Amino acid sequence: MEKVRRWVREDFGLDVGELTPVGHGADVAADVWKAATVANTYAVKWSGAGTNTGHQVAAFLAETIPGVPEPVRTVEGGLWTFHGKKKRLTVTPWIDGVRAAETGLTVAQWAEYGVLLRRVHEAEPPERLRNALPKRSPVNGRIPALAEELQVRLTTRAPEDELEEELAAVWKERQETITGLLSARISEPAGPRVVCHADPHLGNVLVDDRVHLIDWDDVVLAPREQDLMFLLGGMGSLGPTTTEQLTAFFTGYGDVALDQDAISYYRHARALEDVALWAEQALTGPDREGCIDILRGVLGPGGLAPLALS
Template sequence: MGETLMRRRLVEDFGLDVVELSPVAHGADLAAQVWKASTATNTYAVKWSGAGSNTGHQVAAYLADIGLGGVPELIRTVEGGLWTFHGKKKRLTVTPWIDGVRAADTGLTIEQWAQYGVLLRRVHDSEPPHRLRDALPKHSLIDARVPAIAEKLQARLTTQAPEDELEEELVAVWKQYDDTITNLLTARPPEPTGPRVVCHADPHLGNVLVDNQLHLIDWDDVILAPREQDLMFMLGGMGDVGPTTSTETDAFLTGYGPHPIDHEAVHYYRHVRAYEDVITWSDQVITGPDNAEALDIVKGILEHGLAHLAVSAGQ
């Protein structure tokens, strides 16, 4: 959506007379646009995306409305809704602008890791209305799209000549880690059957902003799942967007509080996420943007990240 049309949508849909509008580049969702919008009195984060489900925004609004600090409120539309739809059913949502730093860029202090544990525990312990809880997806919507991408990708990498040096290197990486990738494609562990709670589903540090407190953003992919869906991100394999030392992990878990971790569930969600990441980032090496960066991410996932942990844990 272009700037002129975005300004008009913000006026018509949200009653926001924007005086300054600028795009924001952060985020891995290639189907989304994020803007910083300023009126005469306030500044907002505007997102136009087709990712996830509507229920994720409903959960975020519920958590903010009950006063759960660290979850940004959703600005209501002129009709009182949480979003409007435009262009192939993409949602337009608005939240207050958080003038903080990305935790993925700066990391968290030990105290902040403990605070993040407290925040995520409050999310998991929340009790949304039954109608909302029952409407939540129980599996990642991304996961449902990946098999078709994987099939197309496998055919290209094994039967066609590489079109450039990056694709040639990707072919070599897939050959080097053939056993690992085959495991991800064919040997998914049994799905856990434990109690399900509201899970953010993507709570790595790329979705945490820090000012005078921590803010967990990007609620597109909320699902109803065992807590290990989210805790998996804090237990290794996430590089700089997760804890990098045992002290950081311990601080998070101390803040989170008592919970007997189901390591089989961690194995399952680690395997699922590694599968999604290897396939989607490999596809981005070919289709762009940021092709070289995507290739580095694929290498990291396979060499020492989630894929390495997911497969080694099952051996």
């Protein structure tokens, strides 16, 4: 960790004493630490995922939207530096709140979250920044091929250990659903595009005296249904679990005419992504058993995969 302290000191001008690894999050391409100086506490992230544009969008949004953490600038005025194999080092103020994925949101907080996400979608970034935004998740391009590779491995090859055997059993049990995801051909929506967080489930929400939406690595310019899909079922406890909660969110968000075809498109894309990436991580680690359990949830009754095919 000494090298991280040195990077933070040299790049951001912060003299970090205590540096504590943070284990939350599903991004295996990222390392995150809670970093303390004499005066303040920060979240330090070293990641190879997402794009640089996400940090620029977060900085832009933070100027006018409470609940979007403002990145700390480098000593040269930038938003990140590169270390290792072109992995970005970023720093944001530490939010000393609870994780909504663990505690849920109250009805009032769901409404507040609706207001926050509506403000994100209504933001008008400068033309230069808008033009730089990806139009779809960089992850999506490799997912179909990865899913096909997993299909071959888990249905035709002998498992290498007991956990792979368990994974293969889950895969085969839900083969009809997986085949449906692989064979579906859904046209990409052509509706108006707005700034979308692209992963706004409760795993990326923190709460102290307000609701905060964190982890802006995967920002895209897309129809708002890219984000709203996460609020409309299939996410288990990472989305609204009652009609009252859903109503509260849309009370805050405001009136919107949802394009159901766009919802279907983004729901399918996310379901296939979750199936492929959780299965891959169940093979490679970390937390292989936990990944198999998550995969069961994605594929099982009430999960995102069957909902995407309904």
